Amino acid sequence: MILTDTHCHLYLDKFKDDLDEVLDRSSKEGIKHIFLPAIDWNSIEQMDQLRHSEITFYNMAGIHPCSVEENLPVDEEKLIELCKTDEFVGVGETGLDYYWSTDFVDKQKESLRIHCRTAKQTGKPIVLHNRESTTDLLDLIEEEQDGSLKGVWHCFTGTEDEGKRALDLGLYLGVGGVSTFKNAGVDKTVAKMPMEKLILETDAPYLAPVPYRGKRNEPAFIKNIAENLAELKNLSVEEIAEKTTRNAFELFGIK
Template identity: 55%
Template sequence: MIDTHSHIYLPQFRDDLKDVLDRASESGVKSILMPAIDFDSLARMDELSHPRIEFRKMAGIHPCDVGKSLSGKLAGQDGFEDKLHKLAASPDIIAVGETGLDYYWSDEHVSAQRRSFRQHCSVAKALNKPVVIHNRNSTADMLDIIEDEQDGRLYGVWHCFNGTPEEGRRALDSGLYLGIGGVITFKNAGVDRVVADLPLDKLLLETDAPYLAPVPKRGKRNEPSYMRYTARKLAGVKNAGFDDIDRITTNNAQTLFRLDEAG
């Protein structure tokens, strides 16, 4: 299995990181893809190692962190896009993000979030790398921007998908895959019902660790080994075997992120 969205480098794992990674390996996780929150994330990612797990890095600024700077350039401001392009152009960076919009925590910097999101999309297109999208309470604007930026070159993933069937199909039509995490196991979230009607060849497995742990671990710190609960739920939703879900979502991740080509 490939955990396509995990913040395993965050301080929440500092005290027991080896045990967390051992459990991930034992549960069948072979690769962990790490979206950045800010540019300090990359140095922490470089500290990770495990004999049986491959780590892959992304570069970007989370929408809740648009006020943080790279060499004095704030996300959403002039000059930031060039800085991001130079960083994301590195062969060991497999994607641009995470970026996107978040109107839940704050609506004070909406214009800066939108501009930053467009800058990330521009860099992703220029580098022919996928864009990894965070979306919270901002679906209409997020999809509008993706459709506006789509010129045949934009592709990526709507991480932590929790939209309606119509929003899901609109995202797929716009060149996005859908990241399926622990929310699919939440009883009243409704994600399972939506995902049942969406194509399996466009779905990815993820944890968003340390956040959004699936049932039966809901409310606890999430970790990559818990992805097996999400995979089992998805198998039930799709009336498929666990091994089929593992194989298909792994292939989807390899295709989207071009893992066989990445440096």
């Protein structure tokens, strides 16, 4: 069984003391592919240092909406040049976040449009962060969608209608730890979404799934998310692993 974590921040300091052990545990659980979204320019350099004999890493380039203030103006030319190369498989993570601050909403939107243009110009998928900004996020994606924009709503927590709208806009849905929280309602929504548009993610070190909720998340826990999704979809864990890995490879253009 081969599992794929499509969204993981292994380069952060929360893994600096036991990174090798984290990766070994991931490999033993069947995780063979880990996708690394950036949060700023520095993280791109940090992710380049990750190595493991049994795991393949895939890098992305982008500025997280919560990092926009420190990275103004967002260097569109630099972003495009990076994402043109084979070293980067995706654009992001980008998006909107109204939870921490609404002081830079216009700048977040400006940054998101830059990332959308980069994704369309390079043919790479966009990775979308969304926190308390669903309507604005989907409205902006609809404005930018010209038939060539593809991507994923990372850490999907929307309603059924919001999920369907995202799918209609050409997005995949990232299924993470929140889908295992029984009081969140996300599990019921995910169960109604088409399997061919779902990919697995941890968002480690954040949002650990049950039974690790509240602890540091890590890629090995993708198996718990896969097991939960298997129950929701009435499929085997092996089928979930195969289908979500195939979906991820299709989205990110991995041969």
